[in-house]
Amino acid sequence: MIRKSFVIAFKDLRGILREKTFVSIILLLIFVASFASVLTFGILILYNPYYVSSMLEGNVKIAVVGNAPVLQSVVGGTHYDNLENALNDFYSGEIDAVVWLHEENVSGFNFVKLFLPKEELKAVQTSIHLKKKLIEYQDKLRKMRGLPESAELLTYNQRFERIEIPEGIAMVFKFKYMLLIPLLMITTAVVASGLLIDLFTEERETGTLNILLTVVKREEIITGKIIASLILPVFLTPIWLALLILNGVEIESISYIVMLTYSVSFMFISISSFIVTLFKDRERSQLVFSLLTVGLIPLFFSHPFMPASLVTRVAAGSEYGSGLIPIYFILSIMLLLVAVRTVKID
């Protein structure tokens, strides 16, 4: 039985290679991996623009309005007597931002109003600059009020030399490990499952299934198709892992990542085979599978022991919960075996 199933699997794989569809998926993975940098950069601007401050910081011209000598001494810039003149110069481009504090109160509250340019790189530059200055201003007022100084974390390397931690570096780390790696894991599983639906429905809709059934048993066809779709994640996973490593991402516990990616692919392949049993045709099967995937993906991130959370941690080198990965693997194989036994394709 297994020999004939492999014959069916190789028939399908030859089709994939002939159509060069495999090449397009590898191109997609290369694109995702090379896009990691621009995605991270974009998401950082979206989520935490201060991380890119070193790239965006430049000379900013500030206007300070109001009777605020301490604020003026910290922020610097040009002093304006009234807001109207400052805003006029802001609109004419002579200054980049207006800081307005009507009357400084050293012992009370100071409500500072900022006017910043919209939709310009200057907006990010000025807000980065002013945030630093206003924190300094707050520290200065706190000191004047006799409050304790800000707590600090001093950081050292293994040789006990002082090192500086770039602000927001945790964001970059989290975007790579919490989004990119789980996304690659899930994409692999979704592509393999989509392929299985196509392999089943194409034979039925083109009428070649009946021809195949004259020489091969139904179970052998099913097993063959499932083997063909399993081969995809088996090859794709090492490829995207290699691409990530080449892109400078530090990957720990490769064996765990591979095992978990295979588990997720096996689960998705089983689900897609159940869907195709229920809906028969490609159009409805692909639609239902896609809709279900949209619901399943968020769930994968919803608990520390769900697959996306586990792959994040093992890729980053944290062992917590990794004992569950072999269990996922065994369960996914069991699910696959159930799928082989129960799937109906005609």
Next chain:
Amino acid sequence: MRMLKISLLEIRKSKKKYSKVSVLLIILICLFSLISTYYVISTGLKSDYFIYEISGNVEVDDYRFLNLQDEYNSDLYVYQSDNGKFNAVLKGNDKSFAAADELKSIIKDDYESQLYSRYGLKAFPVFVDAEYLERSIGSQNFRVNLSRTQKFEEIAGGVNEEMKKVKQNPTVIAKESVEKTTLSVPGARMDLGYTTPENLNPPSILGKMILAFFFVIPSYFIVHVFSASLIEDKIVGRLDTLLSTPLRRIDLIFGKMAPYMIVSIILVVLTALILGKSPFSVVFILPIVLFTISLHSFLGLVSRSYREMTFLVTVSSFFITAYLFIPALFSGTIPVSKISPITNLLMFLEDGRIIIEDYLLSTTQFYLIFLVLTFLSVKALNPEIMHSTAGIERKIMVILEKTIKSLPHCLVASISSIPFVFIIEFMLISVIFMLPFTYSVIIFILCIAFVEELFKTLIVYSSYRNTGRLYSASVVTATGFFMGEKILTLIEISKEYSTLLLSQYLLFPLTLHITSLLVFSVLVKRNGYLFALTASTVSHFLYNYTLIMLLM
């Protein structure tokens, strides 16, 4: 009328396929997907639980940190010295740096909370509120903005109102902003108005990005159903039957597309109404729907099997999503982000304004590609092409040969290729932009040369196969391409961002186009298409590289 008949036929087919049970099941799955998405958005991702391992004499009570006894395996070894300062020894990998960064924030937040509990509002002397104002500044001289006076008056009025409010009850405002910003989960803080300086961030568009996804994703599903239906019709021979009738092919394509376009538009309007947004949001999604539906139509007709189509559709959907959403990530910070209709949708959701210039800039290429791809789909609606076992590249060549039959056709085809070239080059800029500058310029020039030569040579080669004319087709195609590029230069964004987009290197002179195509023409007869394409790409690259070297 005939088109309507095809649409009705498509609807009847779907009705037959989607029984009540199927529809109910699909609705249930949609509900499940909505609930799970809502649950995760509201509770947050749980992927960073115990991601960092820490040891030492300081216990960190935070879900991200796992306290270990073993200091050799931990990311950070943390201890508090006699002077009360915290010290951390890092393992040296990326995770340890991230852990130290997170720990710094925890210590800072803890300090702020302690200050608040010990000294109350006295510890928070400064509150900030930022207002972002639009201004028009020319690259050289200040251009007078007619609405400036009005804007100024509005701002001044608003400021006075705020001042009154602040003066009336400063303690309440201060207490609310401190409690909300220092003692709750970090996140959407700008909604508060005044906040502490640590929490001063530009307005977050994260929420609106999720909204934009809600607008786009349902249309994606509908377009996928369309392509699935089309390829099924192709494989089971329904299209052949329809082609044997007096029906025009354009009616057949539009008749099949129409129900899906209408459903997509209805879904976008419904989404807008459910989310309490303007139904006019549809004008930003319409070009995306038209573009994807024409792309799927073309891919469905030229792909050889379900497998091939699934792969092509998956890859193209990813590229489209990247093109739409990545520029939108930069919205509000850099004008180049306006290249995506999603950026303009986000701005529309924010202030309800549609700026015609921005709208045309972001959507024209989608409308033009829709027209071109629909035209090519009509050409592909031919049993010889649809059922051929030849590869996609061969089928595209056949379609072009059936289309480009004279020199005026070369001119129109080369101008029509500009939106495709523009989108591909923009994607290339996004990827290559992140590489080190030394390599990025060379790789970028090479890629640009290849993309442009590929489009131009395909047109020339198709014309040559039909008419036997090579040199005249090369000159006409080069002229058409040059004209198309000149239209691009009229777009304001390429003026503003000429340095960033290297647009001075994108907009090549006519002589370059003619020269590279003549190189192709000389070689193609004797050495074949691929060799001639490589040679024209190399000549294009060398020209640009020399130009840039001279400029630098």
